[in-house]
Amino acid sequence: MTPLLALSTLLATQLLPTQPTCLPAFGAAEIRTGLEAIAEQDPAAAGALRAAVRSLEEPRDRLRFVAARDEIERARLQGGATPVLDYALGLLYARGPDIVIGTDSGLVHRRTRNQTNAEIHARRHLLAAARSRSSVADEAAVELARLALATRTRASLDAAAEALDSVGPVTAGIDLLRAYVLEAKGEAEAAEAAARRALAAAGTRCTAAWHALALARSALGEADSAGALYLHGLALARDAADDVVALFFEDLRPLLSAEEIEAYAALEPAERVRWMRRYWELSAARWGRTPEARVGEHLRRLRVAHARFRRQANEGARPSPEVALWVDPGKAAFPWDDRGLVYIRHGEPDDHVAGGFDLDQALPTTWVYGRGGEVWTISFKQLGGRNLYPDWVAVPIPVCVEGDRSLDHVVALGRYDPRYRVPTLDCEDPSRSPRNSFQAHLAQRALDAALASESAPRSFEHVLEVFANAYAFRDASGPVVQVVVWLPSQSESNDRPERVELLMALAGSTDVSRLDTIVALPPAPAGEAWRFVASLTAPDSSPSWLTIAIADAADAARGGTIALGHAVPDLSGGRPALSDIVVAFVQDGGALRRGETTLDPVPAHAVEANERFRLYYELYGAPPDASYRTTIRIEPVGEPGVLPALARLFRRKRAFELRFDDVAPGGVVRQDRTVETDLAPGPYRLRIRVDLPDGVRLERETVFAVRDAPRSGATRRSLDPPAPGPLAPPGRPPAPAPRRR
Structure with missing residues (x-):
């Protein structure tokens, strides 16, 4: 074996780890070891190479950088520009003090003039070494690809693609990097082909190749396919090296809070993949998606953020008395500006207001999101950087008086970015309007909420109305939550889905x-509703969030979602407890079965005035033959105004209470009671209290609404008895209600 071939083999084994990772190593320790090996084989360049090694030990030390650069330049003057020296000089610039790359997956902290110049030098020398087809050609191409994926400048991506095409023979690691570079360039089909070649060469357990293939499929618009490939690669990462696991974590990091990042860092390496998988499962469940669809949406957002919202002046914007910077210093590690971070967390805004000019003041661009019953108005202002181009930063600008678009007064709220010491904005002089400070706080709260959360709600062009109730019970297998869903039949028979x-x-x-299924819908007359009933295992942790999504199986743009912040009571163990309370129609039969009792719950717990309704709940853990007292109290929600209160006082009862005594027979006590009231229309709270021997007291409550009685002549359609299985036949349609449980 020749010395050059031996050297090439040595570097290849250091830079291309064994399966199943097949990802070229980017670590500084491996690079320094490789340079030391080259120095042993090339005495003429040994001094320059060892100077480069010393510089790479402290890459932020400019004195070491200058000394190593000068040593390499002297060697080039004495012995000529060799590929080895080009490679060493390119490494020096790529990893020197002027380019800051935060992680192995490549996050640039700042873009400055010095970095731009350093990137040009690194690109030129590394490309020359890669073109040489010498012993260091592969290593130079790998380093240039790493730099290009970090900076994502067009010139570096083009140079990296050329360098990777120049080397040979092509390995799985080279094809893998080619897939990443081509995807970043926007050549999705070529990227997919390169990733598949890497899989064919390295085997299906090449974790990073699945990651690259998922990115390529996402760029082709195949979101669900990309998500499935990504999660398959994540599952394989349990056996992969730390740098491969870091690929998946860096994709996830823009969504995480500081506390979550700390929790992840504290985990053992073997637990980190499981932690990431659980995160995607929880996020998918909260937003009514499959894990594959949730990951696919995230990959799409990452690609859009790289294309539209890359930072240009990451060193920071100039302080200004006009705007407030509430930038978490940790965010500076991301390659996107604040628009990119918000976009990755929440996707396309529901509304967008472009900035303009007023009194020679640049106004911000504003994004509007509706999330969780709140409306977030997030403004971004473009600020001049110290070098190169201005960045967009999020600013907490309150909603001003309609028509007043000038931002001419400043209110200091005592909180600011310590790097800039710039207070927040308000619309008017606070001395004239004490509410302004509150408005500014609201604007800051919206910004904080957006930057501290993530969302991916499903949206449909054609909305199907969905109603749902959920109830927690204790079964023999443990706590469960039974969900009843109503899907009203559309008025036009040709417009009704056949399968959902x-x-x-x-x-x-x-x-x-979770439950994922496809259900065939039997024919139903207009005005009736299909009912679905399912049991879900109650989560072991709280708080809990129930999300239901129904989509037409033949038309993905048609569907509906509903989300319930369901507080599941602790029903674990054998201690005394009360189930949730079911408000149901009086007639027998229904879709919900508990023991021998069948119930037809009232959608959204909205009962008609002057009509009776059933209350059903279960008592667990009461000692056999124990005497207990039950108190049922119904009272209005909130305090009404004086006139409404007087009207209620004279027209109807505002609240009432029932008490009765019972003896527990042992086992589960199923209470099914009929309630008749003359409550006025409006929302009410229903509270059940059970007093057991030895001072044990159990309480459970729910909210229901009394709605106006139907007009004269209107009748209620009777319900058919339920059919077995999760789908009940069409029945009474859900009634509109002022509140949903």
Whole structure:
């Protein structure tokens, strides 16, 4: 074996780890070891190479950088520009003090004039070494690809693609990097082909190749396919090296809070893949998606952020008395500006207001999101950087008086970015309007909420109306949540779906229970509703969030979602407890079965005035033959105004209470009671209290609404008895209600 071939083999084994990772190593330690090996084989360049090694030990030390650069330049003057020296000089610029890359997957902290110049030098020398087809050609191409994927400048991506095409023979690692570079360039089909070649060469357990293939499929618009490939690669990462696991974590990091990042860092390496998988499962459940669809949407957002929202002046914007910077210093590690970070977390805004000019002041561009019953108005202002181009930063600008678009007064709220010490904005002089400070706080709260959360709600062009109730019970297998869903039949028979995709997901803080199925819908007259009933295992952690999504199996743009912040009571163990309370229609039969009792729950717990309704709940853990007292209290929600209060006082009862005594027979006590009231229309709270021996008291409550009685002549359509299985036949359509449980 010749010395050059031996050297090439040595570097290849250091830079291309064994399967299943097949990802070329980018670590500084491996690079320094490789340079030391070259120095042993090339005495003429040994001094320059060892100077480069010393510089790479402290890459932020400019004195070491200058000394190593000068040593390499002297060697080039004495012995000529060799590929080895080109490679060493390119490494020096690529990893020197002027380019800051945060992680192995490549996050540039700042873009400055010095970095731009250093990138040009690194690109020129590394490309020359790669073109030489010498012993260091592969290593130079790998380093240039790493730099290009970090900076994502067009010139570096083109140079990296050329360098990777120049080397040979092509290995799985080279094809893998080619897939990443081509995807970043926007050549998705070529990227997919390169990733598949890497899989064919390295084997199907090449984790990073699945990651690259997922990115390529996402760029081709195949979101669900990309998500499935990505999660398959994540599952394989349990056996992969840390740098491969880091690929998946860096994709996820823009969504995480500082606390979540710390929790991840504290995990053992073997637990980190499981942690990431659980995160995607929980996020998918909260937003009514499959894990594959949720990951696919995230990959799409990452690609859009790279294309539209890359930072240009990451060193920071100039302080200005006009705007407030509430930038978490940790965010500076991301390659996107604040628009990119918000976009990755929340996707396309529901509305967008472009900035303009008023009194020679640049106004911000504003994004509007509706999330969780709130409306977030997030403004971004373009600020001049110290070098190169201005960046867009999020600013907490409150909603001003309609027509007043000038931002001419400043209110200091005592909180600011310590790097800039710039206070927040308000619309008017606070001395004239004390509400302004509150408005500014609201604007800041919206910005904080957006930057501290993530969302991926499903949206449909054609909305199907969906109603749902959920109830927690204790079964023999443990706590469960039974969900009843109503899908009203459309008025036009030709417009009714024949089959629907049904997703129910109950997510806790650390675990999730879900049901994904496709259901065929039998014919139903207009005005009736299909009913679905399912049982989900109650999560072990709280708080919990129930999301239901129904989509037409033949038309993905048609569907509906509903989300319930369901507080699942602790029904674990054998201690005394109360189930949730069911408000149901009086007639027998229904879609919900508990023991020998069948119930037809009232959608959204909205009962008609002057009509009776059933209350059903279960008592667990009461000692046999124990005497207990039950108190049922119904009272209005909130305090009405004086005139409404007087009207209620004289027209109807505002609240009432029932008490009765019972003896527990042992086992589960199923209470099914009929309630008749003359409550005025409006929302009410229903509270049940059970007093057991030895001072044990159990309480459970729910909210229901009394709605106006139907007009004279209107009748209620009777319900058919339920059919077995999750789908009940058409029945009474859900009634509109002022509140949903």
